[in-house]
Amino acid sequence: QKEVEQDPGPLSVPEGAIVSLNCTYSNSAFQYFMWYRQYSRKGPELLMYTYSSGNKEDGRFTAQVDKSSKYISLFIRDSQPSDSATYLCAMSANAGNMLTFGGGTRLMVKP
Amino acid sequence: DADVTQTPRNRITKTGKRIMLECSQTKGHDRMYWYRQDPGLGLRLIYYSFDVKDINKGEISDGYSVSRQAQAKFSLSLESAIPNQTALYFCATSDSGVLWGYTFGSGTRLTVV
Numbered sequence: 077q078k079e080v081e082q083d084p085g086p087l088s089v090p091e092g093a094i095v096s097l098n099c100t101y102s103n104s105a106f107q108y109f110m111w112y113r114q115y116s117r118k119g120p121e122l123l124m125y126t127y128s129s130g131n132k133e134d135g136r137f138t139a140q141v142d143k144s145s146k147y148i149s150l151f152i153r154d155s156q157p158s159d160s161a162t163y164l165c166a167m168s169a170n171a172g173n174m175l176t177f178g179g180g181t182r183l184m185v186k187p
Numbered sequence: 188d189a190d191v192t193q194t195p196r197n198r199i200t201k202t203g204k205r206i207m208l209e210c211s212q213t214k215g216h217d218r219m220y221w222y223r224q225d226p227g228l229g230l231r232l233i234y235y236s237f238d239v240k241d242i243n244k245g246e247i248s249d250g251y252s253v254s255r256q257a258q259a260k261f262s263l264s265l266e267s268a269i270p271n272q273t274a275l276y277f278c279a280t281s282d283s284g285v286l287w288g289y290t291f292g293s294g295t296r297l298t299v300v
Contacts, residue, residue, distance in 0.1 A: 084227050112289075119191070119277050119291030120230070164229060166289075174220075174245075175289065179229035 079103055082165055082178030091187050095152040099165035099178045102146065106167040106176075109141050111150045114162045114180065123163070124150065155185045190214045193278050193292035200268050200299055208263045208295050210278030216290070218281045219261040221245075221253060223274040224294075230277065236261055237283065268299040 080101045089095055097111075107128050112120035124139045126132045126148075132139045138151040148167075152159055165178040191212045200206050210219065221233040222245075232245030234253040242253060250272060252264045265272055278292040 080229075082229070117294070119279075119293050120289075121291070122289065174232060174235065177230040179227050 077102065078179070080165060080167060080176050080178040082181055084179055084181060086182040086184055088184045088186060089155055091155060091157060091185055093155050093185070095155050095159070095183060095185075097150040097152075097163050097165075097181050097183070099148050099167075100146055101148075101167060101176075103167075103169065103176075104143075104146065105169035106146075107143070108168045108171065109139070109148050110166040110175070111137075111139060112164045112166060112177075114164060116161075120164055152183075155183075157185050157187050159183060160185050189293065191278055191280055191290050191292035193276075193295050195295060196293065197296045198298070200297070202269055202299055204268050206265045206268055206297070208265075208276055208278075208297070210261045210263070210292060212259050212278075212280045212290070214280050214282075214290055215258075216280035216282050217258065218283055219255065220279040220281075220289075221251075221261070221263045222277045222279060223247065223272075224277060225274050233263065233276075265297075265299075268297075270299045273297060273299050 082099045110125040111123045113123045114120040129141045129143045136153045140149040162180040162182045164180040166175040194209045220235045222230040236255045276295045
């Protein structure tokens with residue numbers, strides 16, 4: 077079993093939909109959580125990060141962490157075709173540790 | 188210019204050949220990493236280096252070697268390429284102690300035939 081699980085998709089939604097992307101993990105020591113966005117033929121770019129539990133909002137994006145369930149989510153409101161990309165979750169137990177990545181979910185937002 | 192530059196962008200090589208992938212950065216970061224990405228498997232760490240004299244194996248280092256020629260340069264070698272090393276390879280950098288700051292290059296698509 078992988079340490080971080082993520083549904084590979086693809087997830088196809090119409091423009092304007094609310095998108096929910098999720099990861100589950102098994103290591104209870106993880107406390108730093110990140111979401112990266114990767115466009116085709118590009119490297120991943122950091123989208124959002126959170127520490128411990130709770131929510132964090134940035135424009136149309138909301139990151140949510142539930143440490144009791146070992147479950148993190150990324151919500152995208154009013155999705156746009158430009159949001160079409162692969163979204164990878166990543167996490168770590170400490171600030172100096174390596175990141176452990178999920179496999180990524182491919183999202184397609186259709187006009 | 189990109190902060191993290193990888194060369195080549197694409198490479199096709201034959202089984203058994205030695206190949207080097209290069210990475211250079213202008214971020215001034217002390218830490219550099221090599222990952223490979225395969226469909227459904229996400230990013231897997233091959234090697235990482237916390238400074239010029241520090242090289243560490245990642246989870247899938249077999250068949251690979253690295254060289255940190257300078258703070259800004261970190262190269263990955265496949266000593267004798269095999270077809271299951273066909274993948275997308277990414278170099279990344281970060282600043283020590285700053286978890287959020289992984290910067291990735293645009294990747295090298297390697298095909299071993």
